[in-house]
Structures are given as C-alpha cells and as structure tokens.
Amino acid sequence: MDNSKIGHHISGQFNKELEDVRNKVLTMGGLVEHQIKLAVTALTTGDVEVAEIAIKLANQVDDLEVEIDKECMQILAMRQPAAFDLRLLVTVIKIINELEGIGDLSERVAKIAIQLSSHKSGKQDQFYELEHMANLVQGMLHDALDIFARMDLQDVASITGLDKNVDREYGSIIRQLSLKMMENPKNINRMLDVISLARSVERIGDLACNICQHLVYMFKGDDVRHLTQSELEEKLNIKNSD
Amino acid sequence: MDNSKIGHHISGQFNKELEDVRNKVLTMGGLVEHQIKLAVTALTTGDVEVAEIAIKLANQVDDLEVEIDKECMQILAMRQPAAFDLRLLVTVIKIINELEGIGDLSERVAKIAIQLSSHKSGKQDQFYELEHMANLVQGMLHDALDIFARMDLQDVASITGLDKNVDREYGSIIRQLSLKMMENPKNINRMLDVISLARSVERIGDLACNICQHLVYMFKGDDVRHLTQSELEEKLNIKNSD
Numbered sequence: 001m002d003n004s005k006i007g008h009h010i011s012g013q014f015n016k017e018l019e020d021v022r023n024k025v026l027t028m029g030g031l032v033e034h035q036i037k038l039a040v041t042a043l044t045t046g047d048v049e050v051a052e053i054a055i056k057l058a059n060q061v062d063d064l065e066v067e068i069d070k071e072c073m074q075i076l077a078m079r080q081p082a083a084f085d086l087r088l089l090v091t092v093i094k095i096i097n098e099l100e101g102i103g104d105l106s107e108r109v110a111k112i113a114i115q116l117s118s119h120k121s122g123k124q125d126q127f128y129e130l131e132h133m134a135n136l137v138q139g140m141l142h143d144a145l146d147i148f149a150r151m152d153l154q155d156v157a158s159i160t161g162l163d164k165n166v167d168r169e170y171g172s173i174i175r176q177l178s179l180k181m182m183e184n185p186k187n188i189n190r191m192l193d194v195i196s197l198a199r200s201v202e203r204i205g206d207l208a209c210n211i212c213q214h215l216v217y218m219f220k221g222d223d224v225r226h227l228t229q230s231e232l233e234e235k236l237n238i239k240n241s242d
Numbered sequence: 243m244d245n246s247k248i249g250h251h252i253s254g255q256f257n258k259e260l261e262d263v264r265n266k267v268l269t270m271g272g273l274v275e276h277q278i279k280l281a282v283t284a285l286t287t288g289d290v291e292v293a294e295i296a297i298k299l300a301n302q303v304d305d306l307e308v309e310i311d312k313e314c315m316q317i318l319a320m321r322q323p324a325a326f327d328l329r330l331l332v333t334v335i336k337i338i339n340e341l342e343g344i345g346d347l348s349e350r351v352a353k354i355a356i357q358l359s360s361h362k363s364g365k366q367d368q369f370y371e372l373e374h375m376a377n378l379v380q381g382m383l384h385d386a387l388d389i390f391a392r393m394d395l396q397d398v399a400s401i402t403g404l405d406k407n408v409d410r411e412y413g414s415i416i417r418q419l420s421l422k423m424m425e426n427p428k429n430i431n432r433m434l435d436v437i438s439l440a441r442s443v444e445r446i447g448d449l450a451c452n453i454c455q456h457l458v459y460m461f462k463g464d465d466v467r468h469l470t471q472s473e474l475e476e477k478l479n480i481k482n483s484d
Contacts, residue, residue: 062468069465073332080322090315090335097336178430185427188420192437199441223311226304 009085017075018088021068022148025092025099028064029145031057032099032106033138036204039109040134043197044127046117054110061103065096084218091218095148098207098214102141105200105207109134112197119190129176130194133169134201136162140208147215156212157233164229166205173198251327259317260330263310264390267334267341270306271387273299274345275380278446281351282376285439286369288359296352303345307338326460333460337390340449340456344383347442347449351376354439361432371418372436375411376443378404382450389454395461398454399475406471408447415440 009015035057042051072089075081081089143159174195181191216224216236224232251257277299284293314331317323323331385401416437423433458466458478466474 066465066468073328076318076332077324077328080324082319082322086315086319090318090332093332093335094339097339174434178434181423181430182427185424188423188430192416192420195434195437223308226308 011079014075014079017071017079018085021071021075021089021092024064024068024071025095026145026149028061028068028096028099029141029148031061031064032103033142033145035061035103035106036109036134036138036141039106039113040131040138042110042113043116043134044131046113048114048117051110051113051117055107058103058107061100065100068096069093087218087221091214094214095211098210102204102207105204108200109197112193112200115193116190127194129169129173130198130201133166133173133198134204136166136169137201137205137208140166140205141211144208144211144215147212151219153216153219153236156216157229157236160209160212160232161229163205163209166202170198170202253321256317256321259313259321260327263313263317263331263334266306266310266313267337268387268391270303270310270338270341271383271390273303273306274341274348275384275387277303277345277348278351278376278380278383281348281355282373282380284352284355285358285376286373288355290356290359293352293355293359297349300345300349303342307342310338311335329460329463333456336456337453340452344446344449347446350442351439354435354442357435358432369436371411371415372440372443375408375415375440376446378408378411379443379447379450382408382447383453386450386453386457389457393461395458395478398458399471399478402451402454402474403471405447405451408444412440412444 009018035054038050038054038057041047042054072093076086076089079085140159140162143155147153147155147159177191177195177198181188210225213225213232216222216232222235224235227235251260277296280292280296280299283289284296314335318328318331321327382401382404385397389395389397389401419433419437419440423430452467455467455474458464458474464477466477469477
C-alpha cells in the first residue's frame with residue numbers, strides 16, 4: 001500500500017488495526033457501488049430479480065457499518081490516538097454513515113424499479129436521462145472511494161464540482177416529468193415514482209460530495225463542509241497537506 | 243445538573259469541557275427547533291419575512307456544528323477518554339450531524355414556503371395536514387433533545403414509535419396531492435412543491451429517530467440503528483443501563 005500516513009506506528013498491531021478498518025471501508029464502498037449498479041440495471045431492464053439482489057445487499061451494508069463503527073470505537077478506546085490517526089478513525093465513522101445512506105437510497109431505487117416494472121411501455125426511453133444522472137453519481141462515489149484508497153486529495157474538487165451537473169440534470173428531469181403529468185394526468189402516480197427515483201439519485205451525489213469533504217478533513221484537518229465550491233478550490237490550492 | 247455520568251472526573255477542567263459541549267448541543271438543538279417552527283409558520287401564514295429568518299438561521303446552525311465538532315476532536319485528542327466519555331463525544335459528533343440535517347430540511351421548507359406564498363387561495367386548508375405532521379416531528383425532535391438534556395432513556399421507544407404515524411400521515415398527504423393533481427393538472431408544479439415539503443417534514447422525523455438511536459448507543463453502548471421498533475423495545479426492556 002502506497003501510503004505515508006498509515007504504517008508509521010511503533011506498534012505493528014496498531015498498524016494492522018488501522019489497515020483492517022481501511023480495508024473494510026473499501027469493502028463496504030465496493031458493496032454500495034455494486035448495489036447502485038444493480039438498482040439502476042433493475043430500473044432500466046425491469047428485471048425484478050436484480051432489484052431484489054440490490055435490496056438484499058442493504059443488510060450486508062448495514063452489518064458492515066455496525067462492525068466498522070464498533071472497531072473504530074475499540075481502537076479509539078484502546079489506542080487513544082491523536083493527530084492523523086484520530087482524524088482517520090472519526091472520519092471513517094462519518095464516511096460509513098454516508099455509505100449506509102447511499103445504500104438506503106439504492107435500496108429505494110431498487111424498490112421503485114420493482115413497482116415500475118409492471119409497466120411495459122417505453123421503459124428504455126423514459127429512463128435514459130435518469131440513467132445518465134445515475135452514471136454520473138456512480139462515478140462520483142467511485143472517485144471519492146478512490147481518494148480514500150489512494151490517500152491522495154488531488155481529485156476532490158473535480159468530484160464535488162460535478163454536483164452542479166447532477167443538480168442541473170435533476171432539474172431538467174423534474175421539468176420534463178411535470179410536463180408529462182400535465183399532458184397525461186392518468187400517469188401521475190407513475191411519474192411521482194419516477195420523481196422519487198430522480199430525487200434518490202440526486203441525493204447519492206450529495207452524499208458522495210459529503211465523503212469528499214470528510215476526506216479533506218481527514219488529510220488536512222480543515223472542516224470544509226459548509227464552503228462553496230470556489231471556496232473549497234481555493235482552500236485546496238492554497239494550503240498544503242500537513 | 244442531575245446527571246450521574248458527567249461530573250465524576252478528577253480533572254475539573256475535563257468536567258467543564260464535557261459540560262460545555264453538552265450545553266452547546268442543547269443550544270444547537272434549540273436553534274434547530276426554532277428554525278422548524280419559523281419555517282412552518284411561514285408556510286401556514288405565507289409570511290416571507292419569517293421564512294427568511296428561518297433561512298438565515300441555517301448559517302448559525304452550520305457554525306455551531308463546526309464549532310462543536312472541533313471541540314469534540316480537541317477533547318478526544320487531549321483527554322483520550324474511554325467508556326462513557328468516549329461514547330458521549332462520538333455520539334455528539336453524530337447528533338450534531340443529524341441536527342444540521344434537520345436545519346437543512348427546515349431551510350428547504352422555508353424556501354418552498356416563499357415560493358408558495360404568491361398563491362393566495364386556500365392556504366390554510368391546504369396545509370392543515372402538513373402542519374399536523376410538522377407538529378408531530380417537532381415534538382419528536384423536542385423529546386429527543388430532552389433525553390439528551392435529562393440523560394434518561396425512558397422515552398426513547400415512544401419517540402421512535404411515532405415514526406410510523408409520521409409515515410402514515412405522509413402517505414395520506416401524497417395520495418391526496420396526487421388526486422388533486424389529476425383533478426387539476428394546471429396545479430401540478432405547485433403540488434410538486436407541496437410534495438417536496440411533505441417529504442422534508444417526513445425526513446425530519448427520521449433524523450429525530452436517528453438522534454434517539456445515537457442516544458441509546460451513548461448510554462448503553464448498544465448499536466440499535468438497524469433494529470425494528472419491536473426489537474428496540476425489547477432491547478430497552480431487557481437490558482439495564484450500564
């Protein structure tokens with residue numbers, strides 16, 4: 001592992017504990033990524049079995065959250081870490097909470113995919129833009145987890161910068177759906193489901209950005225949660241990693 | 243303060259630090275409660291100025307989150323606490339995140355209240371049920387903060403038990419709104435705003451339940467986030483506080 005921050009402890013056991021936590025976060029992240037992919041596939045293909053796999057994965061995601069959280073608390077209690085190690089452990093607790101939230105949203109997408117699967121007409125067309133937005137947020141999550149894996153903040157601002165594209169696509173989808181509702185009021189319940197889908201996907205983008213902000217705190221000790229995108233970019237350019 | 247868990251440290255300074263964190267969380271909680279009240283008042287009266295006050299409060303809520311988070315990290319680094327003190331500090335970090343989320347949702351309610359304020363007709367009637375649901379979630383948040391203030395878990399299950407009522411009211415509001423949309427498709431955009439409102443209020447109930455779950459962890463060391471309501475009730479009856 002190419003990582004200058006972990007692995008410098010006198011206690012080899014402490015190194016192993018931190019490494020184990022880090023690996024479990026990446027496992028949990030991979031699971032959540034898989035869950036989103038399945039949910040979106042279920043949506044675009046109408047495959048109920050795939051949706052059900054995505055829903056079942058939620059339990060594994062929840063279990064991993066509880067396990068990692070517990071491990072972090074044990075390390076905090078036993079090792080009483082300071083500086084980077086302390087920030088790593090508290091940040092992990094925050095990141096797994098965001099991942100669990102993304103898992104919940106993916107489960108929601110999969111459940112709505114099942115509801116919508118009974119309508120056969122024009123499925124592919126209807127979800128073309130939603131699928132595009134889903135690909136965008138999947139990329140954001142993947143890249144955020146990659147920052148955690150590589151321990152390198154370089155791409156943070158380009159990930160959080162994508163959120164305005166997600167918001168723009170979300171706005172466009174909502175406008176189109178409201179027009180469709182007006183044209184054909186009989187479809188309103190179905191369209192409300194699609195709006196709920198779009199909202200869930202948009203929220204996944206927000207949570208991926210939250211992960212990025214937590215990672216900035218972990219590496220630099222700066223709380224950037226309430227900064228604008230340009231303030232974040234400025235902060236990342238001006239200050240060097242400690 | 244009637245509290246057997248804080249105030250037992252040899253270091254008087256450490257006691258003061260924990261007490262200060264606790265007071266700040268309660269201040270932040272009070273601020274968020276005030277923010278919801280203003281947002282709901284703005285909604286039912288159509289008073290734009292009140293909505294703007296609710297929106298401006300979001301900055302104070304954000305600042306308090308950053309301040310408390312920083313203070314917790316400093317105490318973790320300096321005092322290296324274990325057992326209840328460690329759980330208290332990590333739980334505070336989680337609770338203020340939920341409170342910030344509730345602040346965000348209240349800001350959202352206030353913003354939609356401004357959008358809707360231009361429509362003069364039938365305001366009171368339309369929001370009667372939404373106001374009822376908002377009162378319910380406000381009560382849940384208030385009682386959750388009261389548990390933190392009194393350091394007594396007794397009412398936890400009755401608070402989280404209310405979430406099914408919130409969900410039921412939310413479902414009923416959505417069904418009514420979708421009927422109204424079908425009857426009058428010209429009102430669809432306005433109705434979509436009201437759906438977004440209802441969703442925000444429903445989420446506030448979820449976050450109030452999250453706070454309760456964090457508090458169970460703080461007092462008992464049990465992670466109950468993924469338990470059902472009946473599993474939670476069983477756990478709280480069977481096990482005694484440590």
